[in-house]
Amino acid sequence: xxxxxxxxxxxxxxSVIKIDSDGKxxxxxxxxxxxxxxDEYALEEALKxxxxxxxxxxxVTYGPQRAEGxxxxxxxxxxxxxxxxxxxxxxxxxSLAIAKVLAAAVKDREYDVILCGTKGVGTDNAQVGQMxxxxxxxxxxxxxxxxxxxEGSVTAEREIxxxxxxxxxxxxxxxxxxxGLNEPRYASLKGIMAAxxxxxxxxxxxxxxxxxxxxxxxxxxxxxxxxxxxxxxxAGKIIQGEDDPRAAAAELVKLLHDEAKAF
Amino acid sequence: xxxxxxxxxxxxxxxxxxSFEALSEARRQAAGAGWEVxxxxxxxxxxxxxxxxxxxxxxxxxxxxxxxxKLYSAEGYAQAVVAAxxxxxxxxxxxxxxxxxxxxxxxxxxxxxxxxLADVTALSLENGTFVARRPVYSAKAFATVDCAGKxxxxxxxxxxxFAAEQVGGTAEVVSLDGLSYSIRAVVKELLESAGxxxxxxxxxxxxxxxxxxxxxxxxxxxxxxxxxxxAAVGASRAAVDAGWIDHSHQVGQTGKVVSPTLYIACGISGxxxxxxxxxxxxxxxxxxxDPDAPIFKVADYGVVGDLFDVVPAMVEELKKLQAA
Numbered sequence: 001x002x003x004x005x006x007x008x009x010x011x012x013x014x015s016v017i018k019i020d021s022d023g024k025x026x027x028x029x030x031x032x033x034x035x036x037x038x039d040e041y042a043l044e045e046a047l048k049x050x051x052x053x054x055x056x057x058x059x060v061t062y063g064p065q066r067a068e069g070x071x072x073x074x075x076x077x078x079x080x081x082x083x084x085x086x087x088x089x090x091x092x093x094x095s096l097a098i099a100k101v102l103a104a105a106v107k108d109r110e111y112d113v114i115l116c117g118t119k120g121v122g123t124d125n126a127q128v129g130q131m132x133x134x135x136x137x138x139x140x141x142x143x144x145x146x147x148x149x150x151e152g153s154v155t156a157e158r159e160i161x162x163x164x165x166x167x168x169x170x171x172x173x174x175x176x177x178x179x180g181l182n183e184p185r186y187a188s189l190k191g192i193m194a195a196x197x198x199x200x201x202x203x204x205x206x207x208x209x210x211x212x213x214x215x216x217x218x219x220x221x222x223x224x225x226x227x228x229x230x231x232x233x234x235a236g237k238i239i240q241g242e243d244d245p246r247a248a249a250a251e252l253v254k255l256l257h258d259e260a261k262a263f
Numbered sequence: 264x265x266x267x268x269x270x271x272x273x274x275x276x277x278x279x280x281x282s283f284e285a286l287s288e289a290r291r292q293a294a295g296a297g298w299e300v301x302x303x304x305x306x307x308x309x310x311x312x313x314x315x316x317x318x319x320x321x322x323x324x325x326x327x328x329x330x331x332x333k334l335y336s337a338e339g340y341a342q343a344v345v346a347a348x349x350x351x352x353x354x355x356x357x358x359x360x361x362x363x364x365x366x367x368x369x370x371x372x373x374x375x376x377x378x379x380l381a382d383v384t385a386l387s388l389e390n391g392t393f394v395a396r397r398p399v400y401s402a403k404a405f406a407t408v409d410c411a412g413k414x415x416x417x418x419x420x421x422x423x424x425f426a427a428e429q430v431g432g433t434a435e436v437v438s439l440d441g442l443s444y445s446i447r448a449v450v451k452e453l454l455e456s457a458g459x460x461x462x463x464x465x466x467x468x469x470x471x472x473x474x475x476x477x478x479x480x481x482x483x484x485x486x487x488x489x490x491x492x493x494a495a496v497g498a499s500r501a502a503v504d505a506g507w508i509d510h511s512h513q514v515g516q517t518g519k520v521v522s523p524t525l526y527i528a529c530g531i532s533g534x535x536x537x538x539x540x541x542x543x544x545x546x547x548x549x550x551x552x553d554p555d556a557p558i559f560k561v562a563d564y565g566v567v568g569d570l571f572d573v574v575p576a577m578v579e580e581l582k583k584l585q586a587a
Contacts, residue, residue: 013516013536017403026404037517093399093406095369096378121516123406124399125381127369130337134373139448140337142366145510155451159511160362161462163455165335169448179517180510221378223411225394227404230542233561241568242552248566249576252548255564257584262525262546263468263492 001055001149003046004106004114005079006132009063009070010036010122017229024224025092035070038117040184041177046115047078048182049149056080058109062088062101068200075195076187082200085208090216093123093224097215099131104208107136111172113154118143118176126176133174141167145180265391266299267292268353268415270344270371271316271324272363273306274335280465281359283319283427285420289357290320290430292388298354301325302434303347305340307333310436317434319427325350327439334450335363341370346439348375353415355393360419361464372417379417380408384424384522384543393418401516401539422465424522456511461495463514468525471497471514471541475530475551475570479507484574485529491581497521497541499531515540529570533558550574 011017011031018027035043046057058081059074061067071082085105091097106114114136119126126142133140145164146157152171157164159178187195205212237255241248256262267289272279289300302316305327313324327343344367348356356371358364360382372379384405385396392409393416399406410416456462463469470489472482482496489496497514498507514521516536526544531537533549533556541547542561549562550570559565566573 011400013401013539014534015400015403016535017400019404026400093408094378094411095381096373096376099373122400124397124401124520125379126365127372127379127381130366130369131373134341134370140366140370141448143362157454158362161465162460163453165450166452166454167448168451173448178510179513220411221372221413222380223409225407225409227399227406229404230402233542236547236559236561236563236565238554238559238562238565238567240554241566241573245566245568245572246576248568249573250580252564252566252573253577253580253584256525256546256548260525260546260563 001049001053001112002110003049003055003057004109004111005039005043005046005057005059005074006102006114006116006128007039007043007059007061007070007074008036008120009033009061009067010120013037013121019227019229023226025227033066033069035073036117036120036122038119038121038177038179041179041181042115042117043074043077043079044182044184045147045177053149058083060102060105061085062098064089071200072195073187075198076191077185078191082198083203084200085203085205087205087212090212091220093125094220094222095125095127095131096221097219099128099135100215101205101210102128102132103135104210105203113171114174116174116176118178129174129176138172138174139169140174141169142176143178144175145178147175147181265296266301266351266353267355267357268347268351269300269302269321269357270364270367271302271304272359272361273304273309273312276306276309276312278312278315279359279361280427281361281364281422284422284425285357285359286316286319286321287428288386288420288425292386296388301351301353303327303344305332305343313434313436317432318429320430320432321434323437324434325437325439327442329442329444331444331446336446336448336450337367337370338448339444339446340367341374342442342444343439344371345374346442348415350437354391355416355418358419360421364419368417368419375415377413377415377417378410379419380410381419382421383418384421386418398520398543401520402543403539421522423467463495463497463512463521464519466495466523468492468494469497469514469521469523470494470527470529471499471531472502472529473499473531474501476502476507482508488574488578491578491585499537528558529574531558532556533561
C-alpha cells in the first residue's frame with residue numbers, strides 16, 4: 001500500500017496563545033511547534049498499514065520553513081518520504097487554498113490512500129481532508145476511530161453524536177483520523193538518527209503549477225479581520241467545602257438554581 | 264432574490280435540533296436584509312418532515328427524496344445540496360456544525376469552488392457579507408473572519424449556540440428530481456451508544472470527571488448527577504487516557520470543544536488543553552479539593568472540597584429540589 005499522510009505543523013497544545021501586534025495572527029515568540037496531534041494518528045495508521053502489507057509512507061506538508069521539523073519527526077517515526085511545499089503563511093486557515101496545494105502536490109503520485117488528521121489543532125477548521133477528496137474526486141470518511149483495510153477497500157468506523165457510523169469505501173480514498181484510531185508510537189533514537197539522513201523533497205508552489213500570491217490574494221476564500229483573546233472572566237463565587245461539604249453542596253445547588261437559573 | 268439556503272439534517276425522518284437552530288439564525292439574518300430563506304432536505308421518505316420547516320421561517324424546501332439517500336453519505340448529500348444551490352443561487356449556505364454538517368459542508372464548498380467558515384459562534388451580516396466569529400486554537404483565541412468576497416458563503420454554525428425559534432409559516436415544497444446519485448463511501452451500519460446517552464457535543468448541561476475520580480467505577484457518580492440534570496457525561500484527557508471512559512466523552516483540545524449552558528467539572532484540575540475545550544460554556548462549576556487548581560480561575564461557581572463528599576450531597580439536594 002502506498003500511503004500519503006498530510007501533516008500540519010501547529011503550536012504545542014500546551015502553548016499559551018498571545019496575539020501579535022498586527023491583531024490578526026498569533027505571536028509566535030516562544031511557541032514550540034509540533035506535528036498536529038490528529039496527524040499523529042494518521043501517520044501511525046499509515047505506518048502500521050505498510051508494516052502489515054508493504055508499501056511506503058509519504059508525508060506531505062504545506063508550511064513555512066520551520067515545518068521541516070514536523071517532517072523530520074514523521075521520518076523519525078518511520079515515514080519513508082517527505083515532501084515539503086514551502087509557503088502557506090498567506091493562506092493560514094484557508095482550507096480550500098491548502099487543499100488545492102495538497103491536491104496539486106499529490107495528484108501525479110501513486111497512492112492507495114490519503115490520510116489526514118481530523119483537524120489541524122490551531123485554525124481548527126476540520127475541512128481540508130474533505131476538500132482534498134472533492135478536488136481529487138475521491139470518496140472520504142472523516143473522524144475515523146477504527147479501520148479495517150481490505151484489498152482495494154476499507155471499512156471505517158466514524159464517531160457521530162450518540163453513536164458510530166460504519167462505512168465501506170473503495171480505495172483510493174481520503175480518511176481523516178480521530179483520537180482512538182490507534183496509539184501513535186514515539187520515534188526511536190535509531191529512527192531519529194536515520195531521519196537526519198533521509199532527504200526532504202522541497203517544492204515551490206510554482207513547481208506544481210500554483211501561484212501562491214494568487215491563492216493568498218484574489219483566489220483567497222478565508223479572510224481574517226481580527227484575532228482576539230477570549231474576554232477575561234470575572235472571579236467566580238468559590239465556596240469553602242472542606243469542613244462541611246453538605247452545606248457547601250446545598251449552597252451551590254441553591255446558587256445554580258436561584259441565581260444562575262442553570263436548571 | 265438573494266437568500267440563504269440551510270442544509271437540514273435528519274435521521275430516520277426526525278430533524279435534528281441543530282438544523283432548526285441554523286434555520287432560525289438564517290431567518291434572523293435574512294430578515295434585516297430582506298432575503299429569502301430556503302432549506303434543502305435530503306433523505307428517503309422525508310417529504311412529510313418538510314412541513315415543519317416552514318414554521319421556522321423557510322419559504323421553500325428543496326426535497327431530495329431518494330432511496331439512495333436513506334442513510335447519510337457525503338457524496339450523495341453533496342449532490343442534493345449543490346442541486347438546490349444551482350436552483351436557488353443563494354448568497355450563503357448554512358450548516359449546523361454537527362458530525363454530519365462538518366463532514367458535508369467542506370465537500371459542498373469545494374464543489375462550488377468556495378471556502379468555508381467552520382464552527383461559527385456569532386454572526387452578523389454587513390452589506391451582503393457575513394462576518395463570523397469563530398474559536399481558534401481550541402478557543403484560546405477568537406477570529407473574526409469572512410469569506411473574502413466569495414459566494415455562496417458556506418457557514419457552519421456551532422450547535423447549542425444559536426436559538427431555535429418557531430415563528431409559524433408554511434413552505435413551498437420543491438422536489439429535486441432527476442438526480443442520479445453516485446455514492447462510493449457507503450454507510451453500512453449505525454451503532455448507537457449504549458443506553459442512549461446524551462452526547463457532549465449536543466448537551467445543554469455537561470457533568471465532567473477527571474483524574475480526581477481515581478478510577479473508572481467512580482464515573483457512576485458522574486452518571487448519577489448527569490441523570491438528574493438530563494446532562495451528558497464528559498471527561499478530561501487524563502481520565503480518557505487512563506482508559507476509564509471512551510474518547511467520545513473527552514472535552515478539550517484533542518477531544519470535543521463544547522459550549523453548554525452549564526458545565527460541571529469534578530476532580531478536573533483544569534489543564535490548558537481542557538480549558539480550551541470548555542471555557543466558552545455559559546456557566547462553569549468546579550468541584551475540586553485543591554483550592555489552587557486552575558479550573559477555579561474560569562469557574563463561575565466552585566466548591567473547594569472532596570468530590571466524593573460534595574457530589575453525593577449535590578445529588579441529594581437536587582433530588583429534594585426536584586421533589587419539591
